[in-house]
Amino acid sequence: MRHAYILAKSYRGSKGVNKAAELVIILRSAMAETVIKSAASNRREEVEAEAVRPPLKWAGGKRWQIPYLAEYWTREKHRRLVEPFCGGLAVTLGFLPRRALLNDINPHLINFYTWLKKGLAITEPMRNQRAWYYAQREKFNALLASDKAETAEAAALFYYLNRTGYNGLCRFNSSGLFNVPFGRYKTINYRDDFREFVPVFRDWQFTHGDFDRLSLQDDDFIYADPPYDVPFTQYAKGGFGWEDQQRAAEWLARHKGPVILSNQATPRILKLYKSLGFTLHCIDAPRRMSCTGDRTPAKEVLALRNPE
Ligand SMILES: C[S@@+](CC[C@H](N)C(=O)[O-])C[C@H]1O[C@@H](n2cnc3c(N)ncnc32)[C@H](O)[C@@H]1O
Numbered sequence: 471m472r473h474a475y476i477l478a479k480s481y482r483g484s485k486g487v488n489k490a491a492e493l494v495i496i497l498r499s500a501m502a503e504t505v506i507k508s509a510a511s512n513r514r515e516e517v518e519a520e521a522v523r524p525p526l527k528w529a530g531g532k533r534w535q536i537p538y539l540a541e542y543w544t545r546e547k548h549r550r551l552v553e554p555f556c557g558g559l560a561v562t563l564g565f566l567p568r569r570a571l572l573n574d575i576n577p578h579l580i581n582f583y584t585w586l587k588k589g590l591a592i593t594e595p596m597r598n599q600r601a602w603y604y605a606q607r608e609k610f611n612a613l614l615a616s617d618k619a620e621t622a623e624a625a626a627l628f629y630y631l632n633r634t635g636y637n638g639l640c641r642f643n644s645s646g647l648f649n650v651p652f653g654r655y656k657t658i659n660y661r662d663d664f665r666e667f668v669p670v671f672r673d674w675q676f677t678h679g680d681f682d683r684l685s686l687q688d689d690d691f692i693y694a695d696p697p698y699d700v701p702f703t704q705y706a707k708g709g710f711g712w713e714d715q716q717r718a719a720e721w722l723a724r725h726k727g728p729v730i731l732s733n734q735a736t737p738r739i740l741k742l743y744k745s746l747g748f749t750l751h752c753i754d755a756p757r758r759m760s761c762t763g764d765r766t767p768a769k770e771v772l773a774l775r776n777p778e
Contacts, residue, residue, distance in 0.1 A: 521536075521563055521564045521565075521566065522563045522566065522666070522667070522670055523563070524558045524559050524560050524563050525582075525586070525629065525661070525664065525667075526558050526559075526579075526582070526629070526632045526633075526638065527558070527632060527633065527637070527638025528557045528558025528559075528560070528638060529557075529637070529638065529639065530557060530695070530697065530698065531557065531558045531560045532560050532561050532695055532732065533560040533561075533564065534755070534756050535561065535732065535753075535772075536560075536561065536564040536565075538751075538753055538772060539561065539564075539565075539693065539730060539772075540565075542728070542730060542774070542777065543565050543691070543693075545777075546691045546728055547565070547567060549567075549689055549690060549691040549727065549728070550567070550569040550570060550571060550687065550689075550690050550691065551565065551567040551569070551570045551571075551690075551691050551693065552570070552571045552572075552573075552684070552686060552690045552691065552692045552693070553570070553571075553572050553573065553692075553693055553694070553695070554573050554681035554684055554692065554694050554696075554718075555573070555574060555575075555681060555694060555695050555696050555697070556572040556573060556574045557574060557579070557695065559572065559583070561693050561695070562674070562693075563670075566670065568673055569673050569674070570673070570674040570675070571674075571675050571677070571684065571686075571690070572674060572675065572676050572677075573676070573677045573678065573679065573681060573684055574678055575678065575679060575680060575681075576640060576678065577619065577678045578619065578624070578628050578640065579628075579640070579678075580676050580677065580678035581619065581620050581624060581625050581628070581678075582625045582628045582629060583671070583676045584620075584625075584676055585622050585625035585626075586625075586664045586667040586668075586671060587667065587668065587671040587672075587674070587676065588622075588668075589664070589665050589667075589668045590622060590625060590626065590629075590664040590665075590667075591662060591663050591664065591665065592626040592629065592630070592660075592662040592663075592664075593626075593662070594606075594623075594626060594627075594630075596630045596633075596634070596658075596660040596662070598634055598655060598657070598658045600652045600654075603631075603634050603635070603652045603653075604652065606627055606630055606631065606634075607631060607635075607648060607650075609627060610624065610627040610628065610631060610648055611647045611648055613627070614646065614647070614648070630660070631648065631650065633658050633660060634652065634653055634655070634658060635650040635651065635652065635653050636650050636651045636652065636653045636654075637653065638653075681694075681696075681718060681721065682717065682718075682721050686725060686727075687727075688725075688726040688727055689726075689727045690725070690727050691727060691728045691729075692722060692725055692727065692728070692729045692730070692731075693730050693732070694718065694722055694729065694730070694731045694732065695732045695733075696710060696714070696715065696718050696731075696733065697710040698733060698734040699712070699715050699733055699734050699736045699738070699739045701734075701736045701737075701738070712738075715733075715739065715742070716742060718731075719731065719742050719743060719746055719748075719773075720746065722775070723746040723747060723748070723775065725775070725776070726776065727776060728774075728775070728776045728777055729748075729773075729774070729775045729776060730772055730773070730774055731743065731748065731772070731773040731774075731775075732770060732771070732772055732773075733770065733771055733773070734768065734769070734770055734771075735752050735769040735770055735771040739771060740771060743771065743773040747775060748773035748774060748775050749773070749774045749775070749777075750771055750772075750773050750774075751771065751772045751773075751774070752769050752770070752771050753769075753770055753771075753772060754767035754768070754769065754770075755767055755768040755769070755770045
């Protein structure tokens with residue numbers, strides 16, 4: 471930046487007046503951008519100084535949204551935070567509320583958190599090796615088949631499979647067996663001691679099931695991050711189709727307290743949320759490289775209701 475100013479000065483008094491003016495404009499906009507970026511990154515740094523790192527890899531993780539959400543949550547942090555679709559817990563672990571109600575339809579995920587709350591330490595070796603991975607996957611499936619899905623052993627294996635399997639996916643075949651292939655990561659930093667979570671989770675309640683079975687209190691702050699709307703399909707992969715999107719939006723629109731609803735900004739989602747009285751803010755998701763090499767950022771929407 472300093473170097474560019476010197477360059478701009480050196481153009482003064484010569485034919486390069488226009489050039490100098492051009493450079494100043496470039497410099498000003500670069501400086502403005504730096505100020506905006508550093509405000510967002512300051513906010514991110516503040517939040518991250520407090521935050522606890524999510525223990526799992528989880529598809530659709532929203533750690534990147536924290537700087538956008540911080541403004542709303544900071545005003546409301548006396549409330550209980552409810553995540554009806556809590557997934558990898560990126561947002562709740564980012565904000566560390568005193569009280570929280572955290573729900574997901576995935577029972578293995580919730581079993582893992584329930585054991586973190588009790589104090590989980592893994593004693594079984596964790597190895598980033600194909601043969602070891604498939605042996606542990608078999609062990610996990612044997613536990614599911616023998617009604618031992620809620621044990622600490624199942625929670626420990628779930629963690630290992632999540633970190634070692636392909637892309638942190640959690641997928642089951644039609645017979646209910648976990649069938650994610652080996653992930654082939656170069657290195658994995660496993661953790662075996664999760665006792666750090668005991669005090670953090672003390673006043674957090676974990677439940678598993680469909681979101682609309684949650685019992686809410688009128689003054690709860692809800693952050694809802696359902697599976698993305700998949701445009702042009704009625705029945706989405708993962709079992710969350712258009713009817714579920716509508717059901718979730720209508721359920722959230724009935725809540726009396728503050729709600730932030732996040733989704734992919736497809737035209738039908740924007741129309742639905744608007745028709746239910748949400749205020750919409752479109753934001754850019756982090757850049758993704760698609761298989762066609764298209765790096766344009768995906769648009770996401772934060773839909774708000776009942777801010778104070
Ligand atoms: C986009 S992910 C949430 C990611 C999370 N916000 C994070 O940062 O890691 C959506 C979650 O919704 C859960 N889910 C899908 N259908 C559900 C339902 N009917 N009720 C509750 N949770 C559901 C999925 O298991 C998944 O974990």
